[in-house]
Amino acid sequence: MATIDDVAKLAGVSTATVSRVLNNTANVSEETRAKVLYAIEKLNFKPKFSAKALAKSKKRFKIGLGLGKRMQLLRDESDELGGQFYGIIVREIKALAMMHGAIVKELWLEDDLYEKFDGFILVGLDVTREILKKFKDTEKPIVLLDHYITGEEIDSVLSDNYNGAFCAVNYLINKGYKDIIHIHGPLTSYSFKRRHDGYIDAMKNAKLKSQCYEYDDVKNNIDVVIQKIIKGKIPEAIFASNDITAMRIISELKKYKIGIPDKVKIIGFDDIPMAKKFNPPLTTVKVFKQEMGSIAFKRLYELMLNENIHPTRISVYTKFIRRKSG
Amino acid sequence: MATIDDVAKLAGVSTATVSRVLNNTANVSEETRAKVLYAIEKLNFKPKFSAKALAKSKKRFKIGLGLGKRMQLLRDESDELGGQFYGIIVREIKALAMMHGAIVKELWLEDDLYEKFDGFILVGLDVTREILKKFKDTEKPIVLLDHYITGEEIDSVLSDNYNGAFCAVNYLINKGYKDIIHIHGPLTSYSFKRRHDGYIDAMKNAKLKSQCYEYDDVKNNIDVVIQKIIKGKIPEAIFASNDITAMRIISELKKYKIGIPDKVKIIGFDDIPMAKKFNPPLTTVKVFKQEMGSIAFKRLYELMLNENIHPTRISVYTKFIRRKSG
Known part of the structure; x- marks a missing residue:
């Protein structure tokens, strides 16, 4: 052994x-x-706690890890991109499951649930109220990861998106920039929505005018968004709702010979591994992906053991990482 | 044994x-x-987990339970009132500590820290940024209970104040009321602030005009607030930021022969034990006080064992309780 x-x-x-x-x-x-x-x-x-965990559960728990088609699209397009955020979370969950003697099986949120599971971790913005209902009907414990559906009392694990965004935008404001725009993903994602709220409130607090552009990272139509932006006055800074978007913005602006950070400052969100290797290295807000995976797994495990069942929403604090882009 | x-x-x-x-x-x-x-x-x-916990910690942890002077004022005024909310939380923490072989000692937030503690649970809105700094300087784990200080990355346990308030106000809106006012405690309390935000957003969503009055439950100047309100048009409904305030509003309105719920509907927050015995029984939002105490203790215990140290903010879901007052 x-x-x-x-x-x-x-x-x-x-x-x-x-x-x-x-x-x-x-x-x-x-x-x-x-x-x-x-x-x-x-x-x-198998670490020591593994035997204890198995003895406590009396059986090998089978966990369904629900992923959305949207995540599949991101993964197909570039395995690396998907692996930079959800890949890290999923790896953490699988490793912890292995150590606890549990079995993890990936499944599509849209699929029918033919198999028997002891609990579910449902990942990301593809989890709609309708999809959640299907899983709730199984009456098995559920943990939502990187998402929350307002009014649903379901255990959820999120990063502290609002404060992360608020601090990042405040950093730009404190450096004296006034013309700061926000390019964000679909606001049906609770995480993108809270990052957006943090941007709006930071701007409002500083009595600055906010301006938002929606961008779909699955369609990757950043060229259309950037064309719209550079038709008007070029902003001093852009806060993007994730790193992938920020990197695409930089690449697109380079085509117009708009230098980063000289002409425009850019800040992303997530701190995916690529962010620090990018040119210029990306200023961003670090999301603690492994911690999110680990907290979600441990919470589900507790629920499967029928312990501390009252549902909670857990926000994992973020960290501002200053590099070169903003 | x-x-x-x-x-x-x-x-x-x-x-x-x-x-x-x-x-x-x-x-x-x-x-x-x-x-x-x-x-x-x-x-x-001592339950089974107690021996295990003690073996793991290798010593009896000494926990400082930091209470503010404001809490003392509430307690002095009526032991029952203080005991209805924080009393329940504190009892839960003390019981869990006993079962884990830990020692809990109450201390005043304003006091100097002469004694050595292994960790702290700091309770309620009296914890200012300055007071928190003093505790952080000890470099011991800290959990904030029923409070959060924006921008501080400190483990915090809260109830889901925003959604609880949003749902309660929505309930009134769905019943057709338009003229709904909010009487709230000091907004330096993160919990009162988030309940206030929930009220504001629910009203805004329904395109209704919001109107707020601040009230200090320590000074108990509800008569002044009510005089101000009844000078104008009497509202259809009042959402109070906690049960004690709601009960005082009802008692004050009775003096003016304004019947509850016939003339004015009243909703509180917390579901303290007195709420259901009140006349009329109070419609309110239940805060899961024991769960908050239990989660706070377990989180501090984990931190004292130096496990899963990345800080999080935990929101405990609330529940709308319909009784007679609203």
């Missing part, structure tokens, strides 16, 4: 680091964490 | 109910829960 030393050796890190990953006792970089999780999976390593 | 049967016997409930209280596996009424916690404390009962 694999030991913690085997995991550390294969991952090329210390056993202390493996322990930090297992217990989330300190911030470990996403790269290091990924290496450790990979080694754990490869060696089929 | 006391057993679960002893606890059940003293509390006058079944052992299954004691188990439900210990694991939060189903909603148990506040009265029953109080009886069970009392029996646990009286018999010094």
